Amino acid sequence: MPADCARKLLNGEVDLGLVPVAIIPELNEAHIVSNYCIGSDGPVESVCLFSDVPLEEIDTILLDYQSRTSVQLVQYLAANKWNIQPKWKAADSDFIEKISGTTAGVVIGDRAFPLLEKYEHVYDLSAEWKLHTGLPFVFACWVSNKKLPEDFISEFEKSIELGLTQREIAVEQMAHSDHENLVRYVQNVISYSLDEKKREAMKLFLDWMSKPS
Numbered sequence: 018m019p020a021d022c023a024r025k026l027l028n029g030e031v032d033l034g035l036v037p038v039a040i041i042p043e044l045n046e047a048h049i050v051s052n053y054c055i056g057s058d059g060p061v062e063s064v065c066l067f068s069d070v071p072l073e074e075i076d077t078i079l080l081d082y083q084s085r086t087s088v089q090l091v092q093y094l095a096a097n098k099w100n101i102q103p104k105w106k107a108a109d110s111d112f113i114e115k116i117s118g119t120t121a122g123v124v125i126g127d128r129a130f131p132l133l134e135k136y137e138h139v140y141d142l143s144a145e146w147k148l149h150t151g152l153p154f155v156f157a158c159w160v161s162n163k164k165l166p167e168d169f170i171s172e173f174e175k176s177i178e179l180g181l182t183q184r185e186i187a188v189e190q191m192a193h194s195d196h197e198n199l200v201r202y203v204q205n206v207i208s209y210s211l212d213e214k215k216r217e218a219m220k221l222f223l224d225w226m227s228k229p230s
Contacts, residue, residue, distance in 0.1 A: 061143035068121035
């Protein structure tokens, strides 16, 4: 889970991790070591706010315990785009069952896909960000908590590049009922290049996080 990757990097259990960008300000030392990330340019489909009622009628929003960046992103959107002030509630492992009535919930990952047709109101957080800022969004990137050797970083970058050429093969090795949709997702929905627009978006997001509440 992204939150576990974050915890291990913050605690020094690992030197390098693909971690939620929201934890970068919490690190004593942070180095972005790759030009690749987990991002999106428009709808991402797997990071959504699900609700039975429209935004203005939401009373409480449950926050997915597996996520860090998405939890911050939904609060950014509430304050800057949607102009709502719901109660925020950290969620437990069975929180999806509690999304009902005026209680909405942020759900990430594979668990979000079955909910896309279940709830009347679905707000794709990446799509909402793009509508508001005109920018793509970065959910996670490769960050180290210490300076790593340049030769390692070079080899590491090559390994990611190789992996990205093998996406369809990787999907074939997964036991997944919706193979065709998963191939589409990893090939066309997730955007992996940490380009200048994504870096601009990441700065905007982290600058907002650093402002006093």
